[in-house]
Amino acid sequence: MKTLILMRHTKSDWSTGATSDHARPLNKRGTASAAALGDWLRxxxxxxxxxxxxxATRTRETLAGLRLDASVRYLDELYHADPDTMLAALHDATGDTVLMLGHNPGIAECAGLLVRAPPADDRFHSYPTGATLVARFPVDNWSAVTWGSGEVADFIVPRDLTD
Incomplete structure (x- = not known):
């Protein structure tokens, strides 16, 4: 059994004047949401x-805010990746429980394609910042994961934790 935690970065700051979209950091709410999500995961x-x-800066900062102890691979191809690119990256994973941290719209599309049935939460379809899906797959190797083969184990958005 493999477990995937599919997370969209938390709220970013559009007012910083970052030189590129890739360099955009988190805002205060995003930093607080990352910490709350890390607490929730634990x-x-x-x-x-x-x-x-x-x-991207905002995904790296989200990851740092989670305060997790795990092996990390930063992948350029996950920056604004489409679902097929995300699935290909997942097929190369080696852990039993993998956190994939990325961006919309690809991450929302990927989440919808991976699970047999969505969670009973309307926000799943828009996958707001910080949205986190936990899905379980009855496989021994990530390369066996196919679209529609996952079962939802959990789903949360930061507003449920911080408001």
Whole structure:
């Protein structure tokens, strides 16, 4: 059994004058949301042993805010990746529980394609900043994961934790 934690970066700051979209950092709410999500992951026992993370500043800062102890691979191809690119990256994963940290719209599309049935939360379809899906796959190797083969184990958005 493999477990995927599919997380969109938390709220970024559009007012910083970052020189590029790739360099845009988190805002205060995003920093607080990342910490809350890390606490939630620990409380629920969803602890990754491997992280696949986009190289963007906001995904790196989200990951840092989670305060996790896991092997990390920063992948350029996860920056604004489409679902097929994300699935290909997942197929190369080696951990039993993998956190993939990326961006919309690809991450929302990927989440919708991976699970047999969506969670009973309307926000799943828009995948707001910080949205986190935990899905379980009845496979021994990530390369066996196909679209529609996952079962939802958990889903959260930071507003449920910080408001």
């Amino acid at each position: 409380a629920r026992g969803w602890l990754p042993d491997e992280v696949l993370c986009s190289t």
